Amino acid sequence: MGYDITGKTVLVTGAAGFIGSHFVEEAVSRFPETDFVVIDILTPHAGRLENLAPVQEMDNFRFIQGDICDVALMDEVMKDCDVVVNFAAESLVDFSVRDAEQFIRTNIDGVYRMVKLGMKHGIDFFLQISTDEVYGENLGEPSKENAPFCPTNPYSVTKAAAERMIFAEDRAFGFPYKIVRMCNNFGPRENLHNAIPVFTCRAVRENRIPVYGDGRQIREWMFVKDAVEAIILVLLNGGIGEVYNIGTGVRIQNIELARRVARILGKDESVIKFVPDRPGHDVRYAIDSSKIRETLGWEPRYSFDEALERTVLWFASNLDTIEPSGFSRR
Numbered sequence: 001m002g003y004d005i006t007g008k009t010v011l012v013t014g015a016a017g018f019i020g021s022h023f024v025e026e027a028v029s030r031f032p033e034t035d036f037v038v039i040d041i042l043t044p045h046a047g048r049l050e051n052l053a054p055v056q057e058m059d060n061f062r063f064i065q066g067d068i069c070d071v072a073l074m075d076e077v078m079k080d081c082d083v084v085v086n087f088a089a090e091s092l093v094d095f096s097v098r099d100a101e102q103f104i105r106t107n108i109d110g111v112y113r114m115v116k117l118g119m120k121h122g123i124d125f126f127l128q129i130s131t132d133e134v135y136g137e138n139l140g141e142p143s144k145e146n147a148p149f150c151p152t153n154p155y156s157v158t159k160a161a162a163e164r165m166i167f168a169e170d171r172a173f174g175f176p177y178k179i180v181r182m183c184n185n186f187g188p189r190e191n192l193h194n195a196i197p198v199f200t201c202r203a204v205r206e207n208r209i210p211v212y213g214d215g216r217q218i219r220e221w222m223f224v225k226d227a228v229e230a231i232i233l234v235l236l237n238g239g240i241g242e243v244y245n246i247g248t249g250v251r252i253q254n255i256e257l258a259r260r261v262a263r264i265l266g267k268d269e270s271v272i273k274f275v276p277d278r279p280g281h282d283v284r285y286a287i288d289s290s291k292i293r294e295t296l297g298w299e300p301r302y303s304f305d306e307a308l309e310r311t312v313l314w315f316a317s318n319l320d321t322i323e324p325s326g327f328s329r330r
């Protein structure tokens with residue numbers, strides 16, 4: 001039996017960012033009998049109110065600018081919520097390598113506080129949006145959900161800690177949760193500091209695509225709309241206390257990704273320039289997503305190349321409105 005969200009109130013945190021905004025856009029129109037309350041602090045590097053423009057006028061949508069670590073605010077908001085879907089996070093690995101303080105605050109403290117408030121108010125469940133990076137670098141068989149945690153950068157350490165905090169609350173008090181661990185998402189509105197937007201924006205503006213190190217790092221890629229379908233499926237039909245990997249099996253080297261972006265933009269490969277590597281850069285992530293496919297029937301629907309082209313062209317044609325002046329990453 002699935003979870004009926006008709007008449008319920010779903011709190012979505014961090015939905016002015018990339019994936020959360022796509023989730024809200026889909027869910028608010030698909031479930032008109034459900035109220036969606038979004039809380040986002042609008043960090044300068046990730047939160048954009050414009051990302052919520054498609055749903056701004058919908059009757060079942062409400063936005064609150066706020067901090068998930070603000071206990072008084074969250075207490076007030078969560079007392080009327082049935083479900084929490086937590087996208088809010090500091091999500092940029094490069095930033096975390098330089099300084100992890102804000103990551104510890106939002107990604108661990110923020111989750112801990114919401115979990116405690118969730119227990120207090122008896123929410124139906126807490127859906128944590130987590131990452132394949134909790135498994136750490138993977139040079140062998142793709143990680144299943146029961147693989148050990150071995151996070152290697154400060155971002156993934158905080159995401160793993162958040163999950164462990166949820167498990168601890170469940171073990172002690174029976175806290176109801178669901179967790180998804182996703183591979184790299186891409187699509188329109190992705191954070192400008194991430195690889196595909198950086199490759200596209202730099203290629204268009206400066207005729208160069210900066211690639212870390214030797215470009216041999218491998219990531220698994222999923223179009224954000226496939227991720228949203230999987231998250232909605234877990235929201236409705238996922239089991240309480242269950243963890244689901246969400247990935248496509250499409251694993252490619254960063255250098256190959258750069259080549260494909262160049263090709264889409266009609267550029268020669270000579271635009272690709274190697275730049276000093278990220279310290280401690282993991283070589284490969286790979287997850288086994290057979291559980292969500294077999295138990296919930298999810299399959300990715302978008303072809304990687306078509307979705308990549310759509311994404312690159314979106315960034316190229318929206319560059320002037322989305323890229324803050326003076327923005328530079330590599």
Ligand SMILES: NC(=O)c1ccc[n+]([C@@H]2O[C@H](COP(=O)([O-])OP(=O)(O)OC[C@H]3O[C@@H](n4cnc5c(N)ncnc54)[C@H](O)[C@@H]3O)[C@@H](O)[C@H]2O)c1
Nearest residue numbers: 014016017018019041042043046047067068088089184185
């Ligand atoms: N992007 C990916 O490829 C990917 C892959 C796996 C998992 N995830 C996870 O998915 C979630 C969303 O990722 P994204 O790429 O959309 O991130 P994002 O950085 O684009 O968005 C994060 C949002 O959280 C908000 N936020 C940050 N701190 C907050 C706070 N203290 N209170 C309230 N809001 C706050 C930001 O303003 C922003 O709108 C994150 O939890 C991330 O760890 C992302």
